Amino acid sequence: MKLRLTGRLATLTGLMCGAIGMAAPAMAERPDDGLFDIYSSAFEGKTVAFVPISANYDLTEGWIAALEHSAERLGYELQIRDPNWNIDAGAQALEQFISEKPDILIFQNNDMHAYTKLVQRAMAADINVIQMNLKTPVNSDAFIGGDWYQVGADEAMEAVRLCGEGTSGKVAIIQGPVTSPPSLLGVAGIEDTLAEHPNITIVANQAADWDASKAHAIASTLIKQHPDLCAFVGLWDNMDIGAAAAVREAGLADKIKVITEGGGHQKSGCDNIKNGMFASYVKVDTRDQAKQLASAVETLLQVSPEPGSQPFGLYTANQLLTPETVADTDCWTVDQVRSGG
Amino acid sequence: MQKMLKGGSISQEQMVLIISAALFVIFSITLDSFLQVSNLVSLLQNVSILGILAIGMAVVIIGRGIDLTMVAVMVFTVGWSFSLHLDGMSIGIALALGFALALLIGTVNGFLIAYVEIPAIFATLAMATVIAGLGRFALVESDTIFITSDLGLIGQLGSGRIGSVIPMPVVIFLLLAFVVYLALRYTRYGAFIYAIGDNYLAARNNGIATRPMTILAYAVSAAIAFFAGLIMATTVSTVNARLANSTLVYDIILVVVIGGIGLSGGKGSIRNVLSGTLLIGLLLNGMTIMNISYSVQNIIKALILLAAIILDSLLNPRDEQTSQQGDI
Numbered sequence: 001m002k003l004r005l006t007g008r009l010a011t012l013t014g015l016m017c018g019a020i021g022m023a024a025p026a027m028a029e030r031p032d033d034g035l036f037d038i039y040s041s042a043f044e045g046k047t048v049a050f051v052p053i054s055a056n057y058d059l060t061e062g063w064i065a066a067l068e069h070s071a072e073r074l075g076y077e078l079q080i081r082d083p084n085w086n087i088d089a090g091a092q093a094l095e096q097f098i099s100e101k102p103d104i105l106i107f108q109n110n111d112m113h114a115y116t117k118l119v120q121r122a123m124a125a126d127i128n129v130i131q132m133n134l135k136t137p138v139n140s141d142a143f144i145g146g147d148w149y150q151v152g153a154d155e156a157m158e159a160v161r162l163c164g165e166g167t168s169g170k171v172a173i174i175q176g177p178v179t180s181p182p183s184l185l186g187v188a189g190i191e192d193t194l195a196e197h198p199n200i201t202i203v204a205n206q207a208a209d210w211d212a213s214k215a216h217a218i219a220s221t222l223i224k225q226h227p228d229l230c231a232f233v234g235l236w237d238n239m240d241i242g243a244a245a246a247v248r249e250a251g252l253a254d255k256i257k258v259i260t261e262g263g264g265h266q267k268s269g270c271d272n273i274k275n276g277m278f279a280s281y282v283k284v285d286t287r288d289q290a291k292q293l294a295s296a297v298e299t300l301l302q303v304s305p306e307p308g309s310q311p312f313g314l315y316t317a318n319q320l321l322t323p324e325t326v327a328d329t330d331c332w333t334v335d336q337v338r339s340g341g
Numbered sequence: 342m343q344k345m346l347k348g349g350s351i352s353q354e355q356m357v358l359i360i361s362a363a364l365f366v367i368f369s370i371t372l373d374s375f376l377q378v379s380n381l382v383s384l385l386q387n388v389s390i391l392g393i394l395a396i397g398m399a400v401v402i403i404g405r406g407i408d409l410t411m412v413a414v415m416v417f418t419v420g421w422s423f424s425l426h427l428d429g430m431s432i433g434i435a436l437a438l439g440f441a442l443a444l445l446i447g448t449v450n451g452f453l454i455a456y457v458e459i460p461a462i463f464a465t466l467a468m469a470t471v472i473a474g475l476g477r478f479a480l481v482e483s484d485t486i487f488i489t490s491d492l493g494l495i496g497q498l499g500s501g502r503i504g505s506v507i508p509m510p511v512v513i514f515l516l517l518a519f520v521v522y523l524a525l526r527y528t529r530y531g532a533f534i535y536a537i538g539d540n541y542l543a544a545r546n547n548g549i550a551t552r553p554m555t556i557l558a559y560a561v562s563a564a565i566a567f568f569a570g571l572i573m574a575t576t577v578s579t580v581n582a583r584l585a586n587s588t589l590v591y592d593i594i595l596v597v598v599i600g601g602i603g604l605s606g607g608k609g610s611i612r613n614v615l616s617g618t619l620l621i622g623l624l625l626n627g628m629t630i631m632n633i634s635y636s637v638q639n640i641i642k643a644l645i646l647l648a649a650i651i652l653d654s655l656l657n658p659r660d661e662q663t664s665q666q667g668d669i
Contacts, residue, residue: 054583056477057484084477085586178635207635211584212485212577217387221629224380225373238485242577249500249508249576267487 042302046076049102051093052132053110055082057238058265058334059286060108063132065338066290067106067297076103076301087114094118098125104300106293108132111179123307128300132293134181139311142296146284147315148182151261152189154318155233158259158280159190160197163230172204172222174215174234174243183207186235186261203229212242219246229256237262237269237278244277263289264321270331273321281321287332289316351656353601354609357616360645361623368627375630382507388622389514390573394589395596395614396514396521397565402597403525404558405538405606406461410450410469411566412590417476418443419570420580423488424481432495440567446472447563451556473585486580499575510572517565522611534558538606596621599646620645 030036050067052060064080071078079102083089087110097105098121105127109115116136122129123140133145159171173190175183187205194200204222208215219232223246232247234240240260247256257279262269263286272278292314321330351359369376394411401408422439426432446468453464501509525531533554536544545551574580600617602609624645628638 054484056482056582061483085583204629204632205634206629206632209587211587212579212581213390213573213584216577217625218629220383220387221380221626224377224383225630238579238581241487241579245500245577267489268485271487271489 039302040074043074043076043298046104046301047100047102048076048078048104048106048297048301049097049100050078050080050132051083051090051097051105051107052080053083053090053108053134054085055080056084058268059133059263059289061334062263062265062286062332062337063290063293065334066294069338069340070294070298074298074301076297085110087111091115091118094122098122098127101125101127103304104128104130104297106130106132106297109134109136109181110177112136112181112184113179126307128304128307130293130296130300133289140308141300141305141311143311143313143315144289144292144296145314145316146182146289147318148185149189150315151182151282151284151318152186152191152235153193154189154282154320155186155235155259155261155280156190156193156197156200158282158320159194159231159233160200162257162259162279163200167230168226168228169199170201170203170226170229171231171233172219172226172229173202173206174218174232174240175205175207176210176235176239178207182235190233208239208242210236210239212239212245215239215242216246217242219243220250223247223250223252223256227252231257231259231279234258234260236260237265237272237281241268241272241277244272248277261318264319264331266331266333270321270326270328273323273326276323279322281326283319283321283330284316285319285332287337290337292316353599353656354613354616356652356656357600357620360648361616361620364620364623364627368623368630372627372630375627378506380626380630382511384622384626385511385514386508387625388618389508389510390569390576391589391592391596391621392514392614392618393510393517393565393569393572394593395600395618396517396611397562397569398593398597399602399609399611399614400521400525400534400565401461401558401562402594402602402604403538403606403609404534404555405541406454406555406558407465407594407604408450408559408562409462409465409590410446410472411562411593412587413469413472413476413585414443414446414563415566415570415573416580416582416585417472417480418446418567419574420476420486420582421480422571423486423574423580427486427488427490432492436495436571440564443563443567444560447560448556450563451559454559455552455555469585469590476582476585481580481582484582486582488574488578488580492575495571496575499572499577510576513568513572517568518611518615525610530554530557535607538608540607592621595646 054060055064067078081093083093094107094115105122107115116138119129119136119138119140129140130142131140135143163169163171173187175187177183194202203226206218208218223229232243234243237260240258244258247253247258259280260278261282261284264283269281273281374380397411398408418439422435425435450465450468453459454461498509503512533549536549537551537554541551596617597614598604600613602613624642
């Protein structure tokens with residue numbers, strides 16, 4: 001609507017100029033600042049492809065909302081193929097995209113090594129590659145996402161803070177699938193940090209596959225085994241809500257703390273911090289990641305470097321949220337990200 | 342009517358009970374806090390949803406069918422109900438709609454199998470994909486639905502306790518097992534399902550309305566799936582639609598088969614489901630207490646299940662005269 005109105009105004013201006021016999025420009029041109037014309041023509045006809053783990057959960061919904069907003073604003077084409085948590089389907093989607101040669105290929109990998117070869121093939125096919133949130137060991141043009149080792153370390157420090165004097169110092173780790181980067185790196189971060197604090201002991205380390213009901217089953221068993229447990233250290237709010245439910249069910253909400261991390265989605269994050277399900281929350285803000293992803297796409301489309309020649313990383317800054325410190329603005333909703341907020 | 346396994350030899354169900362008893366004794370001796378009422382209660386609670394699903398699957402399998410849609414029905418009908426509720430619909434109406442959808446899906450499954458005569462495994466495999474696709478497209482908007490509102494009494498289904506000791510999911514599991522046991526054993530519909538599973542054509546020739554009975558069996562399994570989903574959702578305050586992609590449906594079949602209900606139909610009872618569920622529960626609980634790593638847990642689970650099947654096939658060799666394709 002706005003565009004059309006501007007166009008009409010331009011036509012009107014042109015007509016008026018013509019009527020009074022002046023040399024009229026074909027369109028109202030904005031002053032050239034030396035870059036804007038190059039900038040605005042950099043996106044035309046460009047294609048950006050994205051293969052998330054699944055398009056339907058809080059983090060990817062946030063990133064996709066930002067990409068859609070940016071694609072609409074700048075005029076590039078965005079294609080998303082949803083493998084729906086299936087690593088094989090994801091590999092197929094990537095192969096398909098590689099043969100279609102988009103300008104940028106973004107992907108999020110659910111498994112540390114599964115897509116390593118495909119990253120190299122995409123770059124060999126002259127496609128700039130962005131790895132989102134979960135990185136393979138191979139560098140591509142950009143990585144945007146959590147510093148999972150530090151997330152684990154920060155959670156461990158929270159365990160140290162919450163399980164000091166007067167507690168048993170016992171903590172239990174609940175991780176996702178053992179091959180996923182946040183589990184591999186996060187658990188390493190937790191273990192390395194706790195190794196420096198001998199008063200804290202890890203009494204269990206179990207995998208719940210990012211599933212709340214599995215986390216519930218594991219947590220309820222561990223609570224019986226270690227009634228004096230001080231904290232669960234989990235690696236994703238969507239899963240750890242199950243552990244928190246088990247703690248609440250056992251009537252031990254004031255004794256056993258649930259420390260978790262997440263993207264700061266309103267419902268999975270802040271709501272559960274406020275109602276006391278989570279005692280501490282390391283936020284790896286999806287909003288920040290979404291903006292950085294959109295900016296990285298914007299930059300790479302202009303620069304289009306030789307794939308893999310200048311790898312850069314944008315690691316998300318962690319923020320600690322607790323029931324005492326959490327504020328209304330700390331979390332986000334998909335609608336907010338979609339509207340550019 | 343219920344074909345008994347050869348008299349004198351040990352049935353698979355007894356085999357599973359023996360293995361379970363052995364595990365129980367070993368865990369009681371070696372694991373400190375295994376033999377506590379609270380741990381045994383939580384052991385039961387952790388497998389009660391699996392057990393409830395297995396009861397529904399057992400009904401279908403006894404009728405010589407299989408229902409691969411159970412997990413998809415479970416997450417998407419319940420997910421839909423809670424999506425509607427979170428959008429402002431009253432919880433009662435939202436759940437009624439979800440339940441109606443589950444019944445509809447069960448009926449469609451049964452119709453495809455009984456009237457269109459598609460083999461159950463293909464009909465329900467295709468339907469599971471249809472439900473998951475439809476679910477993502479139209480029923481739920483996110484993979485995880487957070488139930489943020491207070492559900493009152495309904496919330497007690499998953500997280501409540503009777504006498505502050507026995508969790509509601511366990512109570513519901515045992516109650517459902519009892520009801521379905523009575524229905525299969527003492528009603529004529531139960532007898533019909535055994536007859537159909539034992540010999541479909543003979544049942545039909547004897548005047549049993551085999552086609553409506555097939556539809557009934559699938560409607561029952563879909564209804565049970567809905568209730569299992571409701572309990573799961575109210576236990577952890579979320580609905581996890583990702584479960585539709587998981588291997589949970591195979592776990593359900595495993596519980597049924599390991600308990601001794603043959604895939605060829607017509608044999609087994611709810612008792613078999615109970616013993617199968619108990620074995621899985623013991624394994625999961627013991628291995629969690631021992632803090633065994635995920636991959637090793639999978640290996641142990643697979644080996645014990647394999648051992649149970651091998652022992653069974655040694656004790657109860659296949660009968661070449663009655664065996665048929667699809668038998669295990």
